[in-house]
Amino acid sequence: MKKGILLVNLGSPDSPEPKDVKKYLGEFLMDERVIDVPLWARTLLVKGIILNTRPKASAAAYKKIWWDEGSPLIVISERLQAKVQKQVDVPVGLAMRYGSMSIEKGLQELVDKGVEEVLLIPLYPQFAMATTETIVVLAEDIQKEKFPNLKMESLPAFYNNPDYIEVLSNSIKKHLEGKTFDHLLFSYHGVPERHIRKSDITKSHCKIDGSCCVTPSKAHEFCYRHQCYEVTRLVAEKLELTDGKFSTSFQSRLGFDPWLQPYTDRTIERLGKQGIKNMAIVTPAFVSDCLETLEEIAMEGQEIFHEMGGNEFTTVPCLNDDDAWASLISEWITNWV
Structure with a gap:
């Protein structure tokens, strides 16, 4: 065929x-x-x-x-x-x-x-x-x-594919080469919390309580939240980032229902208030730059950071056509x- x-x-x-x-x-x-x-x-x-x-x-x-x-x-x-x-x-x-x-x-x-x-x-x-x-x-x-x-x-889904993690990590490393940053934020597109529970094939594992994503389960095959945190963990490991040097957040919420937290805009604001002067941000839920990365992060995110007293705001491009x-x-x- x-x-x-x-x-x-x-x-x-x-x-x-x-x-x-x-x-x-x-x-x-x-x-x-x-x-x-x-x-x-x-x-x-x-x-x-x-x-x-x-x-x-x-x-x-x-x-x-x-x-x-x-x-x-x-x-x-x-x-x-x-x-x-x-x-x-x-x-x-x-x-x-x-x-x-x-x-x-x-x-x-x-x-x-x-x-x-x-x-x-x-x-x-x-x-x-x-x-x-x-x-x-x-x-x-x-x-x-x-x-x-x-x-x-x-x-x-290929979120934990070793070759994908290698390509993603190398891309981040290349774009941050020569840059000084105090914190690397991994920002993923947000989803309503109910989506996580609806996708739970076990109907009992996903509680979004801080522990279920690191507790082995069949639910992880279709758990967006777990898969996001796993990308962060694997890339941070590959880049040898130390605790406190990186974190995970979720962007682009809509409506009034609870969405995955912490929210990216509030995280950028918090980091600025805490005295982080130079930060970098990567968006691994996307493989191609788009409105959410080019406008919401690179423009709006940078504006928030500068308003909070931050200096250098480095946006890492998506993999695009690397x-x-x-x-x-x-x-x-x-x-x-």
Whole structure:
């Protein structure tokens, strides 16, 4: 059977204009795995409130980080795809969970090239309902409805893969070379606490109490919080960071329900108040720089830090289209083929 690969990232509006941002946010926030409340409540919240207030502000944020070539996340993902394609002998497609570069279009392009078996690669190191799960579930639904003869499997979360940790650690080390920092903050995208409990296959382990993430359990296979802390631990070990020199936080909360803590913005504020003058921040929940890293962290985070008396604020780029990262994905593909 002819094999092919579909890389899948989050997605982006077609432009930073409010109308395109509104369309994108509508698709994103109406996903039942992003805002996991009953349809009537989600519709009321998203279409009745958020889409009438948020698109203009979000569009202004996108305009701050938009490149001449287009959305940074899309451009970076296309560069990564091109590098991987040069290193493997099977077709490599690219799709987004939300937006015009749909998973259906990506699968169709592969099928048009004669592909009969697809390896789906969600570009997220950690498993989460709102990332890996929503990609895999949608892809499986599309496959059953549109491509019944297509075989498909997906790459599992690779947060603790030794080669991935090596590539990530080396990238951080390279970008911090020559930099003076008193603290390295690992900032991950936040999720509601209820997502952690919903993903607990044991239905009893995840209590978000400070101990469950370090207590061995089958629940860890699908526990976003555990997987984030594990990335921090493994990278800190690889970089030989000492206790007190690094910490973990969670960004981008939405609404009033409890989200994973500590929050990134408040952590940056606290570190500044504590007298940290030079800090660095890395965002290992993302493999591609995007609105959350380029605007929320590199711009807003830096502003908070300086307001608290901090001096140097160093943002470590995501892996993006790093050669070692592209080579690692290519190696995974070659092993699968």
